[in-house]
Amino acid sequence: MRNRLSRGLIALSTVLALLVVWPVAPASADTKHFNEGVCNMYVNSNGFGAYCSGGWIGADLASWRELLGNRPFVPCRDFEVPPGVTLPAPPEGKDWVLRLTIVDYDLGTDAPPGGANAHIERAIVPVDREDRAQCPTLGYMDRFWTTFEQGYPPPVLQVNPTYTPRVNVPAYFDLTPDSAYVLKESNIALFRAGGDNLTMRGVVGHITVDPGDGSKPVECISGVAPIGKDSYDKTKDPFHQLSTCSHVYKRSSANQPDGMYTVKLKIRWDVSYWRTATGDWVQLGSAEVEAVQRLPVQEVQAIGG
Known part of the structure; x- marks a missing residue:
């Protein structure tokens, strides 16, 4: 045989x-x-x-x-x-x-x-x-x-200081923590029972945000303001933030279809693996995922709401 x-x-x-x-x-x-x-x-x-x-x-x-x-x-x-x-x-x-x-x-x-x-x-x-x-x-x-x-979770875009951006006020983009990180662990059969697990993880390392108003895309890189870690500092106003993942809308979305801009996301997932025996994360590779989200923008000069 x-x-x-x-x-x-x-x-x-x-x-x-x-x-x-x-x-x-x-x-x-x-x-x-x-x-x-x-x-x-x-x-x-x-x-x-x-x-x-x-x-x-x-x-x-x-x-x-x-x-x-x-x-x-x-x-x-x-x-x-x-x-x-x-x-x-x-x-x-x-x-x-x-x-x-x-x-x-x-x-x-x-x-x-x-x-x-x-x-x-x-x-x-x-x-x-x-x-x-x-x-x-x-x-x-x-x-x-x-x-x-393990599949990637659907991306959920966070916008600060309010989900509905205001004209002429910087809108900061980020992903929710649950949609920017995923972990998969298994005591797979080839390793010692109870002694050595294999773990794989995906972390969003880069996002390109097309605001949908005809302006150039915004590049958002994990670093000073980690993606998926609520990088917006709520103790400071939107004009004094460390994050550079932002865009200033000059017009409201009132004349857009359904009254919202179509925001396009290009998300890079970086995947690594880890073993109990070694204790070190080893980079495996990266992949890009694209998504679309609708975003209303209001013609209001104040920040509130």
């Missing part, structure tokens, strides 16, 4: 793996090597996640040969294509899948799980029933694969 699987994988990857590549920047994907196993992590405009392979028994790491017993090792598995990946229609009778294949693995008893050279290769390929049979989903292999996904 193992030999048949291997021959089928070689034939399939040779013909199909070059048909589709992972999305171009600002999306990215990479394989990360850990002593306990390997993870393929990705970030794109829809979210981020990880596909990992490894295994454990209790609190002690076991070799893959010990975990398998006398059963064959199936080195590949098909997953749904992650959200955010745009593909053409598949060939007739086939569906697109994300096929992950563990290569250069070592089943030796004394080797760390998977061996020191094990890594995951990825390809988005069209498959039919016969193609899927080359990478069967066998129950005893479930422990060798773990996956989790």
Whole structure:
């Protein structure tokens, strides 16, 4: 069975793996090597996640040969294509899948799980029933694969000093904390039970705000005034703020559709991962998300309200 699987994988990857590549920047994907196993992590405009392979028994790491017993090792598995990946229609009778294949693995008893050279290769390929049979989903292999996904929250624009800006008074833009930061943690199967978690996070590091009144966009960068940390100082007036993420509307929105300006946002999410064993955040990649929000502007010279 193992030999048949291997021959089928070689034939399939040779013909199909070059048909589709992972999305171009600002999306990215990479394989990360850990002593306990390997993870393929990705970030794109829809979210981020990880596909990992490894295994454990209790609190002690076991070799893959010990975990398998006398059963064959199936080195590949098909997953749904992650959200955010745009593909053409598949060939007739086939569906697109994300096929992950563990290569250069070592089943030796004394080797760390998977061996020191094990890594995951990825390809988005069209498959039919016969193609899927080359990478069967066998129950005893479930422990060798773990996956989790995390989408970005809908952006919620904060405007200070009041949500409805006043003409000739600076309006300061920011995102709510809940829409500027997202965390995903999992005690994934390849790490020691109770001993080493994998955590991934997304943080908004940059926003471009098009105010919608024909003026040039405003660039808002995380720094002195962190995005999503309520950077507006309510103890000071709007003319004396540290934040530079602001715009002065010269006209009200009365003549705009529905009496509101259409504000366009371009948001850059920076994604990192962290492990209990290392304690350091490691940058994985960045992705941009676009959104639109409607904003009324009033012809009032005072700040109140």
